[in-house]
Amino acid sequence: MKLAKTAKKSDVAAACLIASLCVYVIVSARHFPERAGLFPTVIASITLTLSLVIAVVNFFKLASQRGMERGGDKPSVYVTRFWITGLLIVGYMIGMLIIGYITSTILYLSFSFWTYGYRNKLVSTILVVCMTAVVYAVFEMALDIKLPVGLLLGGVMY
Amino acid sequence: MMILQGLLSCFSAQNLLTALLGTGVGIVIGALPGLGANIAMTLALPLSFGRPPDTCLILLSSLYCGATYGGSISAILLNTPGTPASGATTYDGYPLARQGHGDIAIGLSTMSSFIGGIFGTVLLITMAPLVTRLVLAFGPPQSFLIAILSLCIVGALGENRIIKGLITCGLGMMFSFVGMDVITGYPRFSYGTWYLGDGMNVTAMMIGIFAISEIMILMESGSGSISELANPGKLRNVLKGCRMTLDYPANLVKSSLIGSIIGAMPALGVTTASFLAYMTQANTKREGETPYGEGNVQGVIAPESSNNAVTATSLIPTLTMGIPGSSSMAIMLGAMTMHGLVPGPDLFAVNSELVYTVMSSFFLINIFMLVFGVLGGGYISRITTIQNRLLAPCVVVFCAVGAFALKGYWQDVILALATGFLGYAMKKYDYPIIGFILGAILGPIAERTFHQSLRISGGEISIFFQGTISKVLALMIVIAIFWPGIRRVLQRRKVKRA
Incomplete structure (x- = not known):
């Protein structure tokens, strides 16, 4: 599995935002009847895992990029x-x-x-x-x- | 013999005129964001009272086919899918328009829609009973596996964005959970509001995520016009696009077949077919080929041939079993009932001439569609040369009105706006929006068929692996998940050998 070679703080922020949405869905689904809550829980759990992978990978990339020249900011x-x-x-x-x-x-x-x-x-x-x-x-x-x-x-x- | 008789009945002046008018009006309504085949057919229903049943059904069929094709025009030229079925066409159609080849893209879309439509019609006429038997072998477990397969293919689409692709599928599915649960009726994430209880409107979401986000990007970049070339659309280029389509027979047959099969299956629908065909094609990308999403001509051919093949074969379950596979077919079923026709196996015995007349009319409708597309494609594609500072606000007006018009809910306008900003953020952070839309469309289908399967099996998960079709689909899912890795290994080996 490949990810972009460089990372931005916003990548980590976006992944964390998605992860928090997934946590919200999982917590809310616990109050649903069993059948109504099963699918949202499964999907949100998978999405949570994947977004955490993105967040962690980008976080370590950011750490390794520290001190490097920043570029690509929009005018x-x-x-x-x-x-x-x-x-x-x-x-x-x-x-x-x-x-x-x-x-x-x-x-x-x-x-x-x-x-x-x-x-x-x-x-x-x-x-x-x-x-x-x-x-x-x-x-x-x-x-x-x-x-x-x-x-x-x-x-x-x- | 009956087929010939049916074909001859199509050529009555009344039926010819109805098909011509219906196709033209259908194309215009389909091209308007937010409006689609359902609205066109519903509006036409009262007009068909007092007309012979074959004329009424031909009118509805022509509106359905015309609207499905018409949706691709605004999808290609403005990145605003007129109907959800044209969502997949935006991926390569719009980049082609931006490169100044809007007229060629219209030609590609017109010819592939025509071929897909004819392919589906031939299947409908010649193999309806056989296809019905095949479709009956697809129960809820197989439909569930097809939905999962489609979602897994999305992940494999972008080589560097596999995880992001899957995340967007998950996000789209989470949006689809809003509203009443399909099995228990429990309101989920609706916070006591009736609007959220009704679920999110996918068309409004598509208007936002495709069109509004693109307007923001266009205006932000300050580019002069959509088309990078001051290239006025020409009939010559539309015809060139039509000819180019014929250079890809394998893609045409494969995509039309996907559309025909999905169309004949109740519940999956035209949007699933076009996205599935697009993704299947995108995963066969060869080295040196234009990347998908950047103006690959095959990325227009696949969804367009697929969604127009659906229009014909979706009649199969409606006519043979009385099961409407989509809301458009439900309207068709309603019209048939109003004229005293009882769908089912007996329909072919009792009203064979009428049935074959309606089936054969799809040939005519597709020919009219081709003529309209070729003659009008060059003119309409000139829209991409209008200055963005004039065009963009006008597109916003269409988006807002289109989102509102579908149900008349102001909340849909807000939803389109919110998903517009979401789409903008997803494009900026390189999250593929195709996954989001497909997740939102397939989420309810996957959930419903999953629960139905478990109910049939008494909670046994092994139902998803019983029978040859299920095993093949399960194997395809595994291949789809590991396909990017497999493709890389194969490419490395190829390079080593060279």
């Missing part, structure tokens, strides 16, 4: 872009549930195009309107699938 612009994209997506998805599909989509698309540096107002406006209208027409009108109206506009969250 800060990547981190900024990641956070911007993540926050926009989170904002849109939660916003859609609160203020409804139409309002949130118009706001999200306009703000995203602007944030990502697209400055052609005419194209942006056409795209925002067309995208919102096409998705609405396909889902709501053609397929009769109700899109979120939003809590503020009287939608029901169930």
Whole structure:
């Protein structure tokens, strides 16, 4: 069995996080009826063992790498872009549930195009309107699938 | 004789038009994330009232086939599988699109879907009774072993990521444990909420883990467009992709056969078939070949031929035994019942012409699918040349709406979002996401068949090793677990000899 030749602290952290999730599953499964708890216990135990193997192997690799030159850190612009994209997506998805599909989509698309540096107002406006209208027409009108109206506009969250 | 009569009935103007329309609409619905064959078929069901039964069943079949194929379009071009069955296609289809070969990838997917579909149809028409007998030999123990085999193959996929592959399978299975236990009905990890009690929505998870995570990576890297080349999609390239497909007959036959067999077995389903075919193919990688996951053309052919072979053979248990192998087939069964048709062995005797008409219509549907794919593939693949700063937000809108549309639950949108971040982390830490998805899909199947087997045997674990099929499957599991080691030893020997 091969693992990557170099290790990062985050590898150990990720393995430990998975291991703790497995422990949680095993402990919780003890309170289930016998049949309901058997499979989760078996699978979580196998996954726990494997994640501990990863954690231990990477830990020893890290120890042997100590003093070596660190490299491969991401430039800060990547981190900024990641956070911007993540926050926009989170904002849109939660916003859609609160203020409804139409309002949130118009706001999200306009703000995203602007944030990502697209400055052609005419194209942006056409795209925002067309995208919102096409998705609405396909889902709501053609397929009769109700899109979120939003809590503020009287939608029901169930 | 009956086959010929059935084929002739397909060519009535009404049936032809229905198949054409159904395939086209199915492709469009399949390409939209979150929507799939089930929604298309459910929406079409009321339209089929008052129509002859053969037209109704042809409409549903064409929507089913079209949607299964359509899912691959968004999977290849946007890394957003339109349907769960196209999840495996993203692995090599999307890298091809990023390399500027989206049109070729569409050609590959179209031709392999066509060949898989025709392969399954031939099996359906000529060997339905024989396949039924074979399928009856597969009980819960064999289904359990197939599920475990699929999971073990995932581990063997990445040479340097065996442990990580298995961990992601385990993680996916743990997600599948959320909800009501399939045997006892006990709510597990639901914390008193009805949403979690219902279980995690795999489609929403796939939207998140494939599409949203990819959007984050695309926007983080600041790349101009999905395609690295400003290569407008061309019909010529789509046809090139179609021709390239024919260079891999062994892969086509093997994957179509996997799809046909899995399709005929109730419970395993189209998604399992496409992932199993992909992983089986990925494990046969030769030296010097493009690695799987980096744009290997065979990585598109395998899942696509397999999932379209399923569409035909999944009719076998539905027609011959009245057992729907999937929710799409349950809708089909419902439509048959509405028209007074009783599925089972008698159906072939009493309504033979109708049965053969529906079976033969799969030939037509697959031909229409090929035509739509070839003619439209070049145009649709141009989407990969649009600037990411314009395309990415639009894809996010489709993802959010797709996740919501499936059941109308806002929690599915949150699930897609959460799995999006999880997928991003898994890609960054080099954990293969294929294992996670397959674990989530196969977890409930493995658990249910495991308990069913033990119930049959009275708790005797030896049931998993009784009979030739079980022994062969158990042996294949052992080989799959040790396959990376075996492959390395074989490669070393080869190098030494050279």
